[in-house]
């Protein structure tokens with residue numbers, strides 16, 4: 001190696017070192033985007049669209065909207081949902097099929113959202129709770145209707161309104177006897193006269209034969 005080659009490689013090395021330190025220096029002063037989980041669990045922001053696990057929607061009184069129609073069960077592509085129903089007697093003596101248990105297996109769910117989209121009453125939704133890790137697979141099978149089932153009281157049928165008597169038709173206006181009401185005369189059909197077709201104008205007759213002109217007298221004299 002010559003002295004020239006030695007200094008050339010030395011400067012190349014220094015240039016590469018400075019470039020690398022430049023990138024490191026930039027990252028030192030830029031804002032950090034890495035999430036420090038689980039230290040930041042209290043302030044962690046998860047997108048609302050993230051599908052963590054299926055859950056029932058309960059209102060403040062502990063009612064849910066599931067009518068046990070099994071539409072979600074039929075539309076689930078991999079048998080993750082099992083809707084178990086039961087028959088109950090209502091106050092009005094009728095029977096009704098209601099939800100008994102809503103079973104969901106998180107271990108086989110593909111989070112496709114078909115069950116939520118096809119539910120006619122919007123009874124279920126996905127929560128964005130992502131902390132679902134457990135040590136046993138059987139724990140992933142959950143009953144989603146965790147509150148005691150409550151049946152809303154059947155509303156009493158509204159009393160029928162009393163049938164109002166039908167209004168009598170108004171009497172026809174009296175017509176005085178002496179006023180004869182002429183029946184409208186039938187319009188007689190107007191006889192249509194046959195159209196007279198004008199005869200074609202007769203050609204003008206040739207004029208009567210013109211009287212012969214008298215012969216000149218000179219001729220008569222010669223003959224004498």
Ligand code: SF4
Pocket residue numbers: 054075076077078079080081108109110111112113114115116
């Ligand atoms: S998200 Fe898809 S796979 Fe999961 S329960 Fe609903 S329909 Fe089944």
Ligand code: SF4
Pocket residue numbers: 065066067068069070071072073083118119120121122123124
């Ligand atoms: S969650 Fe919705 S689709 Fe499933 S059984 Fe209940 S009402 Fe039907």
